[in-house]
Amino acid sequence: MFKRNFGLLFVVAFVLAYIPFVRNYGFGLIHEDSVDFPSFYYGARLAFVEGKSPYVEENLREIFRGYTENNGDYFPYLYAPPSLVFFLPFTALSYRDARLAMLAVNHLLTLAFIYILLRKIIKINLASPFSIAFTVYIFFFSPLHVTLDVGQINLVVVTLICLSWWMARSKSRPAWVALPLSLAILLKLYPVLFLAPLFWSRQYKAIGYVLLFVIVVSVTSAFFLPEATWQTWYANVGSKGYTAEVMNLDVNSPANQSMFGFLLRSFFGKNVRFPPLWVVPEWVSASAPYVATGIVVSISLLASYLTSRAKAPLPFSQLDMDFSLWSLATFLIAPVSWDHHLVFIVPAVAVLIYALLHADGKFRFVVLGISLVAAVALACPYPYNSPDFREGFRTLLISVPLYLVGALWLNVVVFVFSRTGRREISG
Template identity: 25%
Template sequence: MSPMNRPRQHGIGGGRGVAPRQRLGLARWLQRPLAALGRALGQTPDWAPDRGRSRVSWVGLILAIALLAVITSQIPLRETDIAVYSTAAERVFTEAEDPYPRRPGDVLPFTYPPTALVLLYPIAGLSLEQLAAAMRALNLLLALVVMIVIVGELARDDPSDRLRVWGPLYIAGFGGLYLNLQFGQINLLLLLLIWGYWRALRRSREGAGAGALLALGCIAKPHYVLLALGAGPLPQRRLIVGGLLAGGLLIALSLWVAPTGSWISWWREIVATASLTELPPGHSSIAAPWNRSLAGAIARFLVPNKFSTLIADDPALAARLTGSAILIVIGATGALLWRSMRRDLASDSATATGLRDRNRLEQQAAEATSTPIPPRGALDHDLELSLISIAVFLIAPASWTHHLVLLLPAALVVLRERVLAPSRAVSSRFAAGLVLAVLALTLDDLIPREIRVSSLPLMSLMTVAVIALWLLLAEQLWQRSGRRGTRIPI
């Protein structure tokens, strides 16, 4: 029986005969608020500690919350990014001024597109201290939601139920999460909006709401619209309409709230000044150690910067190498997506042309000598969307360490499929676990700064880990979408 078809279970851990009276007191206390939170977010209450679920799973979630609280208490707030939000909100909603041209005294530029200006309206008028406290509280709440909603959904396809224990703990130990808490970033909000779209695809509910959630998730990072490719090869019309309507609404709102000329200014000041070897004026160097993109990794070897010793001063070569690497990532990702998605096209074509009988005979002949190719399901959507999200991260000119939280679903898929799966070889599980550990331990606070910003191998390690994550997922999708007549390893 496939994981999607097995009987639904309630609670966290996958029933192991634990009596209801044995539940932890804190688990019982959290039951109603967590179940209500899950229902409000469209998540079935898998986390409610009902009968038949192991208390071990609740222990995992409770330990994760405790770890989150302890680490958060040790992280000081930094107002660098919050000051950018506050300044932009003041200029737009108080002074009615364009937020993109730089003024004397500006530290970092506001780089989000005008669609993101609507997010600044609620914070207009807040002091830096008030805004910092509000963002810390919001991100703590969103971190808890990520632990419950994303892990709970992905655990539906985990027969061992181990992800319900280790998923929240992995998130609680994820360094990129705490950088979002420290700097007051909005990536957790964007992650949950994108996850709404992801969840709809894996449940085959490609309605207008899914498209709208993806559009909203791209409100500040429009390049993540590439995740729309995951709805292929023939996306539902309702999904397209929902995405277009939501995107159009965001643009209309931006034209209403943004000062005149903001779109032109954003393009001139931000988009047109960014390249494969340079970021907009006032921004960190593209070669900064905390830039984990392909452009950042290559720039540290070839583009003049204060962080690394160059092997050659040749920005033109860096641009060519980065462009080639981006094309390779796009081409390889596209090929894997096509290999996986063509199964749907083949099925539709057979139905439309009356070739079902012939295909049935071919399938029977193939099954006589091989393991049949599994139909495209939730796992395939997980793998496809994971590959796209990683590709988007790699090909962007700047992907900072705190952007790694947008790869949490992909990391959790690898945790479920490659580390916690008991059928995997120990060596394979160890290798995948090592990749996830490097991603989680960002090294930003574990290694002295003077070493961290002067060692090219260390500065490149995080990008290498992201590439390794892509390779692990690509291998599994390749195996699952193998040609008919070839054996697909389990």
């Protein structure tokens, strides 16, 4: 009886949340331009139609000339060369048709992402209070709205990661575990960190297949890409590391919510908006992002290691917590983590909160409360560009989303170390 009622409630909640979602961020975006999608479309056209490298600023300015006259500035294409192959089909379409195709793909992937995460990873019935709350949460998640608005590929990457996660926890064939993760790595590079959960769960063959797929596609793509594409990418993008500006992209923009963005704004300020908060020696500002990254990666590796070596049965799936841990760590340590990249942490939020709801221990409610507040706050639009955040220590308020992601990451670490819980969160 209760299950039937929850099933009806899920349908009602889904419809009530989905209709405004599709109206505002589907049909409502048909006649609106996207900020990020032009770099994908014109980057692919440069490579496959014009036969020029998209990592040369002169080439970008030339192909964007007509676009900028009507639409203003553009973002450079920064993804690694093999990623261009994914955007090749768009070159057969007009810009408008390609943009609408990307919008349609993102809407389909939103539904697929919800299903895979709830039914295949957490393994919970859709007719449950948690599924209802999470589904509504997704449709009102502001970074997802931004992803659709700007024409980003976050949903493609996070769905691929979740597919690999599902295959890994289901003990599928190594090649099936590796294929979606390989595609995610070829698109974004950062998902290479998800090799850590596979390593600690002893899925060595899957790791081998990932490396094989990535190498084969990377080498093969070199035969189809313009001459010097790899060289120009490495010279202008790949070798930059933690650099304040990459191909005229302003990395210390308030929208960059990574640790590096926070450090840049603190040590160098932001143009004429606000001065540096702290004046430090050059060696400190140069080494700080690497030290911060080293700390996050080291703690994450330690948490993964201790979980995998535990002799007693753990109250949660080690693989699930590892994937959650690295989802959050990736956002923290990436050179650039725009607000729309918060889509990548949604699986971690779902797994962590579900685990805490089924855990015991005296500090459970504290950690759960912090996690719920962080999750709700991250779902809301944040005014990081507010003029009120441009003086003294108030500039620290720009990075509130970063602090919330850091709190979630720390909560996963604490939960893993504490090993509290009544039962496994999934099968």
